Amino acid sequence: MGTAGTSRGITMGDVATHAGVSRTAVSFVLNGREDAGIARDTRERILESARVLGYRPNAGARALASRRSDWYGLVTEIVTAPFAVEIIKGAQDRAWADHKFLLIASSEGRPDIEESAIEKLLEQRVEGLLYAATWHRAVTIPEAAAEVPTVLVNCFDAEGRYPSIVPDERSGGYRATRRLIEAGHTRIGFITLDPDIPATVGRREGYRQALVEAGIDLDDDLVVSGHATADGGYAAAAELLDRADRPTALFCGNDRMAMGAYDAIKEKGLTIPADVAVVGFDNQELIAAYLRPKLTTVALPFEEMGERGIDMLASLTAGQPIATRQVTVDCPLLERSSV
Incomplete structure (x- = not known):
């Protein structure tokens, strides 16, 4: 049978039976193969059957097949800290605009949890990692982060191995x-x-x-x-x-x-x-x-740093060169009443 979809166990085979087509045709359509020569009315029938049955593809299996997961990982010390929340919002909004999704892990400032968090994110086949600090400083990154493109936000790598986004x-x-x-x-x-x-x-x-x-x-x-x-x-x-x-x-x-x-x-x-x-x-x-x-x-431009971190990560995962290894983001003055 096909790849499991929803909790009801709807598979590609079920979609094929409902649409009256082969499972191969369903696989081509649901995986976006435009070169497969599937007729338009057949394609539409398959998509309608998938919608009616509530089929959803298995993201893990799709990632294994394509080596792309559409996921980025974000590791930060305390996800509930006010500044971390702003970084997460900027990164998540920017990733969403690119049809990417963010898996977020809190390290609680502990190296052992941080290392485990990165390992778990890599197990989910994230395409790249953002590593965000709640205050601007030099950091040491677990070795496993080198397995995928990694960008540092509001911090920098003391050894200069990773690109970073920091406030000016x-x-x-x-x-x-x-x-x-x-x-x-x-x-x-x-x-x-x-x-x-x-x-x-x-x-x-x-x-x-x-x-x-x-x-x-x-x-x-x-x-x-x-x-x-x-x-x-x-x-x-x-x-x-x-x-x-x-x-x-x-x-x-x-x-x-x-x-x-x-x-x-x-x-x-x-x-x-x-x-x-x-x-x-x-x-x-x-x-x-x-x-x-x-x-x-x-x-401090936390939200913008999150956005810029995703922009840099997108370039790296696409194999594109980046203009500078460290990007500084402007810190604007907000006028109120104390001057």
Whole structure:
């Protein structure tokens, strides 16, 4: 008999009997063989019989026969994290537009689960893999990923073996600082993430570039780490605002630190943005849009990175060359009310 379809066990043989044709003719039509010389009325009868009976092809068997599954795999640390959800949405929407489908596996940040997840996806004969991180950093990829085209999203391979899609941290830092300069500020404090991670390095370079271009002297005393937390942002902002020559604006390396900075500013009897302007980074919706005043921030382009990752994966699986091994995606400034 033929390949099993629905849970009712409808096969190609059943479709052939219903349509009054051979099983071979059914196979040609349902597998899209346009060169098989099947008459149009016969083709239509077969398709109608398949519809009436509720036949569905076995995707696994079809993948074995064609060596193409129409599936991509996506591995990420925590699929429920806000940023991961945006990456998944961008990737899934883009894959769907190409008539591809996404199998998603969460690694929970554990190397053993990550390796098993990739093995399971390969068992499903995915055509390629996206490996997405919830924060921008260098990663080590399990060896099995090399069996199919693999693209990294919001991270990069320390050994340079895999192509990647990452945010343009430098342009984001530049854009945030430039916005404060355009508002008339010359003493701009920078509350950074943990030192030496790519986001801190890139955003600091952008901050410095904007100041230099504007002819503003660099003052390292205005750069304080907030360690990526709201409490850290509060402490860093309080330290900066206690100075006699306090800054009139703060660029915070993420929105959580900006939230802490808001508290420090208000506790000192200052107002935002009249006394101190604030710009954040990340565009965490539950923070940026609900602070009062609403926070002007730079958005990390997670959804676009997911889309671009699928675009690159599609090129690789089609055997097409890619223009660059690392694509940087612009980080736009979202104007609200804090500047």
